[in-house]
Amino acid sequence: xxxxxxxxxxxxxxAHGAIYAGCNFFAGYPIxxxxxxxEVMSLELPKTxxxxxxxxxxxxxxxxxxxxxxxxxxxxxxxxxPGLSLKQENIGYACIAEVPCVIVNVMRGGPSTGMPTxxxxxxxxxxxxxxHGDHPAICLVxxxxxxxxxxxxxxxxxxxxxxxxxMIMPDEIVAHMRERVVFPEPGEIEVINRTAPxxxxxxxxxxxxxxxxxxxxxxxxxxxxxxxTGLNKMQxxxxxxxxxxxxxxEERQVRKVEANKADIMKxxxxxxxxxxxxxxxxxxTSRSARYAVNAAREQGIKAGLFRPITFWPFPxxxxxxxxxxxxxxxxxxxxxxxxxxxxxxxxEGNAPVYGIYHVDGEPVSPDEILNKMKEVK
Amino acid sequence: xxxxxxxFSGAGGQGLIxxxxxxxxxxxxxEGKQAVQSQSYGPEARGGASKSEVIxxxxxxDYPKVxxxxxxxxxxxxxxxxxxxxxxEGGVLLTDSEFVLRPPKGNFKHVAFPIMTTAKEEVGRxxxxxxxxxxxMVALTGQVSRENAEKAVLSSVPEAFLELNKKAFTxxxxxxxxxxx
Amino acid sequence: xxxxxxxxxxxGKLPHIWCPGCGHGIVxxxxxxxxxxxxxxxxxxxxxxxxxxxxxxxxxxxxxxLHTTHGRAAxxxxxxxxxxxxxxxxxxxxxxxxxxxxxxxxxxxxxxNIDMTYxxxxxxxxxxxxxxxxxxxxxxxxxSTTPYGNPDPNFDIAKLAIGAGATFVAxxxxxxxxxxxxxxxxxxxxxxxxxxxxxxxxPTTYGRRNKFKSVIEMMNRLKEISVPVKAAEKMxxxxxxxxxxxxxxxxxxxxxxxxxxxxxxxxAQVGK
Numbered sequence: 001x002x003x004x005x006x007x008x009x010x011x012x013x014x015a016h017g018a019i020y021a022g023c024n025f026f027a028g029y030p031i032x033x034x035x036x037x038x039e040v041m042s043l044e045l046p047k048t049x050x051x052x053x054x055x056x057x058x059x060x061x062x063x064x065x066x067x068x069x070x071x072x073x074x075x076x077x078x079x080x081x082p083g084l085s086l087k088q089e090n091i092g093y094a095c096i097a098e099v100p101c102v103i104v105n106v107m108r109g110g111p112s113t114g115m116p117t118x119x120x121x122x123x124x125x126x127x128x129x130x131x132h133g134d135h136p137a138i139c140l141v142x143x144x145x146x147x148x149x150x151x152x153x154x155x156x157x158x159x160x161x162x163x164x165x166x167m168i169m170p171d172e173i174v175a176h177m178r179e180r181v182v183f184p185e186p187g188e189i190e191v192i193n194r195t196a197p198x199x200x201x202x203x204x205x206x207x208x209x210x211x212x213x214x215x216x217x218x219x220x221x222x223x224x225x226x227x228x229t230g231l232n233k234m235q236x237x238x239x240x241x242x243x244x245x246x247x248x249x250e251e252r253q254v255r256k257v258e259a260n261k262a263d264i265m266k267x268x269x270x271x272x273x274x275x276x277x278x279x280x281x282x283x284x285t286s287r288s289a290r291y292a293v294n295a296a297r298e299q300g301i302k303a304g305l306f307r308p309i310t311f312w313p314f315p316x317x318x319x320x321x322x323x324x325x326x327x328x329x330x331x332x333x334x335x336x337x338x339x340x341x342x343x344x345x346x347x348e349g350n351a352p353v354y355g356i357y358h359v360d361g362e363p364v365s366p367d368e369i370l371n372k373m374k375e376v377k
Numbered sequence: 378x379x380x381x382x383x384x385f386s387g388a389g390g391q392g393l394i395x396x397x398x399x400x401x402x403x404x405x406x407x408e409g410k411q412a413v414q415s416q417s418y419g420p421e422a423r424g425g426a427s428k429s430e431v432i433x434x435x436x437x438x439d440y441p442k443v444x445x446x447x448x449x450x451x452x453x454x455x456x457x458x459x460x461x462x463x464x465x466e467g468g469v470l471l472t473d474s475e476f477v478l479r480p481p482k483g484n485f486k487h488v489a490f491p492i493m494t495t496a497k498e499e500v501g502r503x504x505x506x507x508x509x510x511x512x513x514m515v516a517l518t519g520q521v522s523r524e525n526a527e528k529a530v531l532s533s534v535p536e537a538f539l540e541l542n543k544k545a546f547t548x549x550x551x552x553x554x555x556x557x558x
Numbered sequence: 559x560x561x562x563x564x565x566x567x568x569x570g571k572l573p574h575i576w577c578p579g580c581g582h583g584i585v586x587x588x589x590x591x592x593x594x595x596x597x598x599x600x601x602x603x604x605x606x607x608x609x610x611x612x613x614x615x616x617x618x619x620x621x622x623x624l625h626t627t628h629g630r631a632a633x634x635x636x637x638x639x640x641x642x643x644x645x646x647x648x649x650x651x652x653x654x655x656x657x658x659x660x661x662x663x664x665x666x667x668x669x670x671n672i673d674m675t676y677x678x679x680x681x682x683x684x685x686x687x688x689x690x691x692x693x694x695x696x697x698x699x700x701x702s703t704t705p706y707g708n709p710d711p712n713f714d715i716a717k718l719a720i721g722a723g724a725t726f727v728a729x730x731x732x733x734x735x736x737x738x739x740x741x742x743x744x745x746x747x748x749x750x751x752x753x754x755x756x757x758x759x760x761p762t763t764y765g766r767r768n769k770f771k772s773v774i775e776m777m778n779r780l781k782e783i784s785v786p787v788k789a790a791e792k793m794x795x796x797x798x799x800x801x802x803x804x805x806x807x808x809x810x811x812x813x814x815x816x817x818x819x820x821x822x823x824x825x826a827q828v829g830k
């Protein structure tokens with residue numbers, strides 16, 4: 001049988017990707033330009049027996065998400081800039097309490113209300129540092145509607161595998177553009193679920209590191225009883241202020257992502273091998289960049305594209321390697337140098353890093369990138 | 378690689394985004410080409426200037442927005458003023474002759490007929506003006522066949538309105554051919 | 559009747575953090591008696607709290623316990639209840655947590671009528687942070703941030719719950735322990751969102767700033783101001799001046815949220 005094909009919007013693809021991944025709970029709050037995710041979930045989830053709730057605010061949506069996940073559900077929310085700011089409180093909670101959840105954040109202009117209908121890529125640092133305290137960050141930045149579907153499935157697997165929030169952050173262009181999507185058959189894309197406890201309830205501890213850096217997570221209501229808190233906790237889940245335990249637990253929470261970077265990171269290299277100028281771009285901007293790279297090659301400029309698909313953890317080591325034979329980097333982005341700073345931070349000064357920044361609600365055009373390449377060549 | 382860029386523009390609420398979606402769907406689902414549709418919009422659900430862009434190509438499409446417009450539909454004067462500056466030489470401009478009274482000048486083909494009035498008086502419902510315009514754009518651009526375009530329309534509208542939309546599409550297609558002859 | 563407190567207290571977790579004379583312990587014992595009376599199953603009972611002294615309660619009780627962020631207990635609990643409608647979900651927290659930072663979640667949980675029981679320990683103050691005024695601090699009273707007397711009008715928490723759509727609303731006090739047991743039992747048995755406001759005392763940060771000489775005096779005040787709803791029916795407005803009604807203040811049967819959502823699922827699956 002031929003695979004199901006549809007011509008759909010990015011936000012719709014995210015919702016369908018979540019359902020493919022087995023998502024059975026959604027809590028959200030209306031916000032442009034992410035609302036279509038919630039709309040599709042409200043329509044599709046109950047058909048699968050899953051549950052949708054529109055909460056009273058963004059904070060409550062994130063809270064409900066964590067509550068449902070602790071009840072054993074696979075959970076999704078969607079939001080955009082101002083909502084991401086509000087959700088940060090409980091994203092931090094999910095980090096310290098180690099509760100799997102997936103957050104779609106469609107990037108629009110900011111700060112504050114900014115430009116609600118305009119595209120942006122300026123939430124990328126917020127995805128890493130938005131909530132207070134040290135914590136792990138996983139953030140995926142797809143560039144097409146098909147990829148948004150597939151990366152949403154992967155976001156669920158990463159969240160469940162590493163017991164941590166995962167953000168998937170299309171810019172408004174990727175979220176709202178429509179492309180043909182080929183729906184994978186069930187089983188075609190790997191779906192990983194959280195590890196259930198192998199010990200009986202009386203021996204269970206929610207942060208039992210004898211099982212490794214990612215301890216198994218039981219569900220409330222499944223015969224296991226335990227305590228969950230946002231305070232620094234011990235292996236049994238109860239709060240502690242004992243220095244050695246707090247230090248070790250905080251380090252483990254970050255390490256479980258850092259030490260597994262190779263499993264989480266994903267990027268694409270295009271014409272990098274002999275490239276003298278490397279464009280580092282993600283999301284819809286990477287599409288302008290690829291267009292520009294092709295145009296540059298036609299004009300004899302040795303250009304290449306490095307496209308992060310996982311933005312956090314950032315593929316630092318690989319970019320450092322590339323930088324040793326690169327004459328210049330260009331970071332076109334819909335923000336004022338957030339990606340530029342990240343690139344500079346990992347290439348040890350091996351090459352200059354030029355920026356092209358748009359925060360005017362307009363995408364970076366291929367021409368602008370091509371002109372910059374000519375300028376720095 | 379062939380890259381063909383279309384822009385559907387007008388006022389918010391006129392259904393131009395839908396028209397763009399149907400064009401892209403016709404190309405990518407029925408015609409076997411690749412297509413991307415994107416849009417920009419303001420806070421208004423009705424009114425304001427609205428545009429929907431479609432890129433059609435035989436191969437993968439990188440940049441999803443218009444670089445140089447091959448074909449532009451402008452339903453209102455505001456849209457014509459705002460969105461016609463990057464119309465290609467040799468491209469095509471379709472306007473509603475009753476609403477765009479000062480059409481932009483340039484080295485491109487300009488076709489005009491009363492799109493809204495056609496929908497209102499000949500089809501019977503103003504709401505299908507976007508499908509009249511879509512039919513016209515199919516005829517003028519030749520990017521998708523008439524059959525595939527019609528399939529895309531019929532798979533995108535509620536069953537109760539199939540005939541209405543079919544009529545709108547046919548009228549748009551034929552009037553554009555007549556107007557450009 | 560003998561109650562099995564040991565069964566419900568988590569081994570090794572006492573002593574609690576509450577000050578001598580604080581009424582939260584009385585409420586906790588009342589809650590345990592209610593659990594014991596209703597023969598709840600630990601694995602199918604969840605207590606969800608926010609932040610503050612009262613919100614530390616779940617740590618001491620042996621069941622599924624979730625100590626969340628400030629004010630958010632009702633929202634976390636809503637997610638948990640939807641994922642596990644068969645669980646008994648109890649919320650607990652203080653007046654500041656529930657009606658200031660958590661006010662929005664509180665009124666919307668009332669409105670949805672989701673089957674949970676909210677135990678609000680109203681001690682008129684933010685105790686854990688050292689005695690700042692809350693939405694429940696009476697006008698004119700002293701707190702660490704109202705050194706000249708509180709200029710703010712205060713919430714009537716039970717009325718707020720009724721207005722927002724809770725289908726069972728009761729008020730008790732930490733003094734009237736026997737009455738409290740009954741109210742908590744009835745609240746948990748009620749299908750829908752039930753609220754029990756419990757007038758409580760904070761000798762450390764509220765009492766000493768407001769001329770209460772002792773815990774006993776604070777407890778006596780709770781006794782003096784309380785009038786059971788039945789008794790109040792026979793009293794004149796003058797006699798009720800300065801009094802607070804206790805007992806079941808409001809009760810009605812209305813569709814419960816999880817059951818309503820089950821119908822959404824049925825409708826979505828028609829013809830599937």
